[in-house]
Amino acid sequence: MQVTRVEMELGGRTLSIETGKMAKQADGAVIVQYGETVILGTAVHAAPRAGIDFFPLTVDYREKTSAVGKFPGGFRKREGAPNQKEILTMRNIDRPIRPLFPKGYFDEVQIQCWVLAADGQNEPDVLAGIAASAALSISSIPFEGPVGNVRVGLVDGQFVVMPTAAQAEFSELDMLLCGHKDGLNMIEVGANELSEQQVADAIRFGYEPVKQMVDMIDDLVAKTGKEKVCDLILPSDEIVQTVNTKLSEPLRAAKTDEGTKLQRQEAVKKSIKDFIASEFPEPGEEATFVQVNAWQEDVKQAKMAVHDLEETITREVILTGKRTDGRAVDEIRPIECEVGVLPRV
Numbered sequence: 001m002q003v004t005r006v007e008m009e010l011g012g013r014t015l016s017i018e019t020g021k022m023a024k025q026a027d028g029a030v031i032v033q034y035g036e037t038v039i040l041g042t043a044v045h046a047a048p049r050a051g052i053d054f055f056p057l058t059v060d061y062r063e064k065t066s067a068v069g070k071f072p073g074g075f076r077k078r079e080g081a082p083n084q085k086e087i088l089t090m091r092n093i094d095r096p097i098r099p100l101f102p103k104g105y106f107d108e109v110q111i112q113c114w115v116l117a118a119d120g121q122n123e124p125d126v127l128a129g130i131a132a133s134a135a136l137s138i139s140s141i142p143f144e145g146p147v148g149n150v151r152v153g154l155v156d157g158q159f160v161v162m163p164t165a166a167q168a169e170f171s172e173l174d175m176l177l178c179g180h181k182d183g184l185n186m187i188e189v190g191a192n193e194l195s196e197q198q199v200a201d202a203i204r205f206g207y208e209p210v211k212q213m214v215d216m217i218d219d220l221v222a223k224t225g226k227e228k229v230c231d232l233i234l235p236s237d238e239i240v241q242t243v244n245t246k247l248s249e250p251l252r253a254a255k256t257d258e259g260t261k262l263q264r265q266e267a268v269k270k271s272i273k274d275f276i277a278s279e280f281p282e283p284g285e286e287a288t289f290v291q292v293n294a295w296q297e298d299v300k301q302a303k304m305a306v307h308d309l310e311e312t313i314t315r316e317v318i319l320t321g322k323r324t325d326g327r328a329v330d331e332i333r334p335i336e337c338e339v340g341v342l343p344r345v
Helices: 084-100 124-138 196-224 237-255 261-279 289-319
Strands: 004-010 013-019 028-034 037-046 057-063 108-117 148-155 158-161 173-180 183-191
Touching: 004 196, 013 124, 013 196, 028 124, 037 124, 057 084, 057 124, 084 108, 084 124, 084 173, 084 183, 108 124, 124 148, 124 196, 148 196, 158 196, 173 196, 183 196, 237 261, 237 289, 261 289
Parallel strands: 057 108
Antiparallel strands: 004 013, 013 028, 028 037, 037 108, 148 158, 148 173, 173 183
């Protein structure tokens, strides 16, 4: 058994990541330990389903009762459905990593994070994000990370990285930072009334250990990482050129129409529908099975190119300082408020 281990000092305690001991059949598997809290993180993938046009990423996080030396009592001994905290943790794991997969990658990917041991002081949710990032980074899955996750608190006027449960009770700030070597890609904050400067200082304070964490995972990848392998499903250059050339102006006009929001949406749908019908007409009844399949593939690729064009046009419109309905970026719609609308409420 060859175990590879990396570690760093974080908040006065040791954060360690090791691989090679458990879940050897997973594409990537790590054990993250901080204090006496231990997380097992695994990453696996499978070939994409036929006809799929989206990235099916699944993240699962479970806090096993066995992690604190207990098992469910009563008649049912099995673990139940995920609770609210577990669901929110799954979302916090998902959000920083989802944008870091290449466009056109449609393999089924599953991230599994299990709390194997919990000491009651070091929260496992942040560690699960670290485990997911590390497992993906050492696997053959084309993950463009890694990302680092830290929690920042404010106790007695001082910023604290990875506060314990005891410190969190007196903290005025609960900030979760997730980022990579080029910057932060997720910030979640719960706080008392703090100034903008204090929040900005907390972000700068927390980004330093994030960068150190990214370097530590990169070190693990250098020692034991697998070669990245993937087949990307992207529209052909010919179809992309056709979409950009013939749909760009009609789509831009539809998106910047001065009508209502619903009218713009209908105009966008009509322009796309007319373009598809004109450039990729449906085969007649005499068409062969091969011809129908070829047409379906062309339409699928065209819709992917249209989606990219919509994003590009929307961003270009925003950068002009105007919203799609003509308002400035700092201009809000007229708001009307009324009280006493309902009796006894």
